[in-house]
Amino acid sequence: MNRLGMASGLGVVFAATLPFIGCSSDPATGGATGGSSATSTSTGGPTAQPTFHKDIEPILQRSCQSCHTAGKIAPFALSTYDDAKTVASLLVTRTQDRTMPPWGAFETDTCKPRHGWKDDKRLSDAEIKTIEAWNTAGAPEGDPKDAPEKPAPAVEGLPGVQLTVAPKTPFVASGEKDQFRCFVLDPKLDKKRYLNGTHFIAGNPKVVHHALMFLDQAGESVAKADADGGYDCFGGPEISKANLIAAWAPGGVPNEYPSNIGLPVEAGSKLVMQIHYHPAGATGAPDATQFQMRFTDADPDYEAAIALIGNFTKQDASGDGLLPGPDDMGGPQFLIPAGAKAHTETMRFTVPGGLPPLKVYGIATHMHYVGTDMSIQVARATPTATQPADECLVETPRWDFNWQRQYAYDAEIAALPTLVAGDQVTFKCTYDNSTENPFVKRALLEQNLSSPQDVSLGETTLDEMCLGAINVIYKVK
Numbered sequence: 001m002n003r004l005g006m007a008s009g010l011g012v013v014f015a016a017t018l019p020f021i022g023c024s025s026d027p028a029t030g031g032a033t034g035g036s037s038a039t040s041t042s043t044g045g046p047t048a049q050p051t052f053h054k055d056i057e058p059i060l061q062r063s064c065q066s067c068h069t070a071g072k073i074a075p076f077a078l079s080t081y082d083d084a085k086t087v088a089s090l091l092v093t094r095t096q097d098r099t100m101p102p103w104g105a106f107e108t109d110t111c112k113p114r115h116g117w118k119d120d121k122r123l124s125d126a127e128i129k130t131i132e133a134w135n136t137a138g139a140p141e142g143d144p145k146d147a148p149e150k151p152a153p154a155v156e157g158l159p160g161v162q163l164t165v166a167p168k169t170p171f172v173a174s175g176e177k178d179q180f181r182c183f184v185l186d187p188k189l190d191k192k193r194y195l196n197g198t199h200f201i202a203g204n205p206k207v208v209h210h211a212l213m214f215l216d217q218a219g220e221s222v223a224k225a226d227a228d229g230g231y232d233c234f235g236g237p238e239i240s241k242a243n244l245i246a247a248w249a250p251g252g253v254p255n256e257y258p259s260n261i262g263l264p265v266e267a268g269s270k271l272v273m274q275i276h277y278h279p280a281g282a283t284g285a286p287d288a289t290q291f292q293m294r295f296t297d298a299d300p301d302y303e304a305a306i307a308l309i310g311n312f313t314k315q316d317a318s319g320d321g322l323l324p325g326p327d328d329m330g331g332p333q334f335l336i337p338a339g340a341k342a343h344t345e346t347m348r349f350t351v352p353g354g355l356p357p358l359k360v361y362g363i364a365t366h367m368h369y370v371g372t373d374m375s376i377q378v379a380r381a382t383p384t385a386t387q388p389a390d391e392c393l394v395e396t397p398r399w400d401f402n403w404q405r406q407y408a409y410d411a412e413i414a415a416l417p418t419l420v421a422g423d424q425v426t427f428k429c430t431y432d433n434s435t436e437n438p439f440v441k442r443a444l445l446e447q448n449l450s451s452p453q454d455v456s457l458g459e460t461t462l463d464e465m466c467l468g469a470i471n472v473i474y475k476v477k
């Protein structure tokens with residue numbers, strides 16, 4: 001069986017409707033929800049006044065400094081006492097409203113995924129309270145002797161990297177507007193290999209907002225590239241067949257599978273790297289982001305694939321596809337009327353027969369700027385003791401296009417949610433197409449429009465999507 005072909009067997013939406021996801025999962029760190037480092041070193045009990053070195057610095061080290069370090073994507077560093085003291089009250093606001101660190105997958109009343117997530121840097125309630133108490137106390141420095149050990153300088157890179165590709169001509173992103181650029185890369189593989197680890201190294205971390213890598217087996221992208229080997233692209237690489245294979249966002253660690261899992265890459269395939277640049281007024285130094293790869297030594301026990309499912313425009317005879325919803329006129333219709341709030345579009349997909357059981361390794365949601373909330377649920381045809389009849393795989397209830405990523409379950413392979421023939425996967429997307437949605441407001445401004453427009457399915461900034469990226473693994477030996 002052609003394993004990559006499996007993706008098309010899944011009825012996956014490729015090419016024209018490719019998504020944007022950011023990803024940074026690290027099986028090795030496996031952290032569940034926010035740690036408790038903030039208070040664990042305190043010897044003075046809960047009433048003791050928090051200080052920077054004893055209580056705040058460990059939190060910043062674990063959850064903030066991957067971005068808030070000179071030269072990285074965040075607008076200021078949080079490396080020293082002075083750095084933190086200057087913005088102490090902002091630290092309180094942005095941690096209390098949980099916009100920092102950036103994270104999208106939350107438990108809700110209707111979605112309680114059964115596992116935690118890998119590489120979860122969110123703060124615990126106790127840590128958030130500690131930051132508030134510290135600010136209220138006047139942001140005291142405390143004794144530098146209480147400071148946590150300085151972390152070893154981050155070794156950037158994929159352990160055991162075997163192959164690195166990068167654009168031959170660096171790209172300069174400048175101005176205020178975000179830019180989306182695709183680079184055609186050639187890994188020059190002369191035989192089929194199985195990707196076991198990937199990592200992106202931003203050439204200019206001040207401007208690289210996130211990066212996606214697509215496999216282009218037919219080499220179609222070559223004809224789209226200009227003399228510098230790239231082209232502008234927003235929704236995806238804009239070729240008829242492209243498979244998403246990796247994604248990265250700032251702070252992202254290498255994406256590594258255990259040694260018995262690999263994602264097949266056929267000989268001769270080209271790669272298309274799509275980068276979302278966020279120059280934010282900086283006249284950026286040129287960027288040539290590198291993509292690092294490591295392969296399995298032998299044929300793996302499990303193959304991996306990222307299935308992109310959703311963006312259905314109609315309902316099919318079996319009842320799958322776009323389901324009836326609000327504001328439909330004469331049958332299911334993907335239309336978010338101008339001004340509509342809490343508008344939903346729901347899509348259903350039934351896992352076809354003829355596939356091995358698919359284990360969900362990680363998952364991502366994808367919409368554009370009108371979206372506010374998305375969930376992916378499964379209703380199983382044949383529930384078992386370990387695979388419940390109904391399960392929510394993920395919900396991103398405070399959708400932010402700018403902080404997309406894959407969420408990988410912090411679990412052993414055996415304990416991962418499984419999808420088999422007949423299981424129904426439902427994608428529910430919620431939209432706010434009014435100017436109360438700050439992202440809509442900004443997008444309209446950028447397009448010189450004064451009021452919301454009707455939004456339908458499409459590729460551009462003011463179109464929408466409702467798409468899931470399900471990273472599955474399946475046993476092959």
Ligand code: HEC
Binds near residue numbers: 100121
């Ligand atoms: C994945 C990268 C990343 C991580 C991790 C991160 N930040 Fe940020 N942070 C950013 C970026 C980018 C911005 C600027 C854009 C924005 O405001 O969203 C920012 C902005 C901020 C701001 C400024 C907000 C304002 O209103 O001007 C604060 C405060 C902040 N972060 C605090 C934190 C704290 C505290 C942590 C850790 C608990 C943290 N950040 C972790 C990337 C990150």
